Amino acid sequence: MDRSAQSHDSMAAMEPVPGASSHGADPHGWHWPAALTVCSGRQALSLVARWCRAHAITTALLPAYHCETMATPFWLEAMAVRPVAVDGRLQFDPAALHSAVDACAGPAAILTCRVGAMTVTEELAQELSRARQLGHLVVEDATHSLLDELIDPFPLDLAASNPEPPADIRIASLRKLLPVPDGAWITTAPGITLDPLRSRGAQDEAVTRTGLELLEAQHAWRAQPIISSTEPGSAPPECAALLTAMARADAALDATLSPAPAGPVTLTMLARIDLPRWALAWRRANSRLCSLLAGDVRPLNAGRACFPLIRSTHSTSIDKSLAAHGAFAPQYWSRPSWLSEDADWPEDVLSIDVAPDDTEQRAVTLATAIAAALVPA
Incomplete structure (x- = not known):
């Protein structure tokens, strides 16, 4: 080629x-x-x-x-x-x-x-x-x-x-x-030259704006003590602002697929991040949570600089238990509608909502919520 x-x-x-x-x-x-x-x-x-x-x-x-x-x-x-x-x-x-x-x-x-x-x-x-x-x-x-x-x-x-x-x-x-x-x-790689970008427009600014709102909502929610919903399987009402910010950010991303440059706000924030240090912080957060897991929970990527991925026959119950604490899967890949019925799909995979700056207490709370989901009702 x-x-x-x-x-x-x-x-x-x-x-x-x-x-x-x-x-x-x-x-x-x-x-x-x-x-x-x-x-x-x-x-x-x-x-x-x-x-x-x-x-x-x-x-x-x-x-x-x-x-x-x-x-x-x-x-x-x-x-x-x-x-x-x-x-x-x-x-x-x-x-x-x-x-x-x-x-x-x-x-x-x-x-x-x-x-x-x-x-x-x-x-x-x-x-x-x-x-x-x-x-x-x-x-x-x-x-x-x-x-x-x-x-x-x-x-x-x-x-x-x-x-x-x-x-x-x-x-x-x-x-x-x-x-x-x-x-x-x-x-x-050398020899591959992509199309030029269009100029940034209102939709791109909306992506940055809603992304900033999501970062603020995430920071505000994590700064609070973890609370549990009184309705099993449903999110605490106190995290409504976070859920709204998540939906708005995703909708803004879906609305603009035509390639444009990242904005100055994002580039400035990127320039201030110590990437290797952030990577080590992710590894610590991942390792801490995975070290607390037991029973029918198999960590797939323990110790990696990424959110933890687990496999469990109780993944649906675990997801609901975590959501009741306002912890939502950072990666939720539902089975694509276009896959054939006989195509394998790992229904038991779940991502866990940890972050590099999480406290040890939050990790313990999440691990406890996971363990509770393994106990028969």
């Missing part, structure tokens, strides 16, 4: 990642080289989908376990989206990916993701490398792993055997793990 053909004008209007080099965030030179900051992860994927269509890539392979917003930008470019089975780490099953790649009649975009910042198996790394060698486009969504890799670069030591980056394009939505209202990073 000729990645230089039909290229577009450069994105000179975009801003480089603030502080990436000063924090030593790129030890191998390929994590975020010359990364650019756009308004949202949805917009970053829109840039990828547009490039695909311009280069005759009409199929996208996604892990069967994914957020439906990952598929939307490809649908909007009239691309076929095909799910590929995942393994126990919620990443591509290597054998399934091998078969899916071989079944493609032409070049495909392969969207891989280290869910929960879990490590990549050597088998999957080899399959992704094989796909690139065959001319397919590998796109890594590093939203969950962008902080963990500052501590442990790529989880496999590929530098000695393969000096190339592990993907052709890398993206990461920033608001999941960083205290910013919006924003996403995107970087491409």
Whole structure:
């Protein structure tokens, strides 16, 4: 696949990642080289989908376990989206990916993701490398792993055997793990030039404004002592402002998929974050919560610089128990409506609402709520 053909004008209007080099965030030179900051992860994927269509890539392979917003930008470019089975780490099953790649009649975009910042198996790394060698486009969504890799670069030591980056394009939505209202990073391998961005408009300002309101609501709610709802399974009325802010922020993001630069407020906030320090704080918060779990609860990513992911046959009860304390799953991926009935979907996976600045008491309260959900009514 000729990645230089039909290229577009450069994105000179975009801003480089603030502080990436000063924090030593790129030890191998390929994590975020010359990364650019756009308004949202949805917009970053829109840039990828547009490039695909311009280069005759009409199929996208996604892990069967994914957020439906990952598929939307490809649908909007009239691309076929095909799910590929995942393994126990919620990443591509290597054998399934091998078969899916071989079944493609032409070049495909392969969207891989280290869910929960879990490590990549050597088998999957080899399959992704094989796909690139065959001319397919590998796109890594590093939203969950962008902080963990500052501590442990790529989880496999590929530098000695393969000096190339592990993907052709890398993206990461920033608001999941960083205290910013919006924003996403995107970087491409040499020869891949994306469409230029439009100027920011009212919808983009609404994304930043509602994102700031959400940050304020989250801070205000976490500053209060944890309280439990008197109605089992329902959220405490005191967190109504938080729920409203969450809904408004998500609605603003859904309303603007056309790519634009991140705003000055977000760029200023990013420049002030000590990323490696924040990554270590996330690891501590994750480890603290996971160390308190027992019974029918299996942590998937204990100690990673990401919110904890667990598997449990009681995941629905746990989710309701946590919601009664005003703790809402930071990652809620419902089964996409377009998946076939026979497609596997991990119904027992749940993300836990912790944060780097949580107190030990909050961790104990959440662990207690989880334990209570395991007791038969």
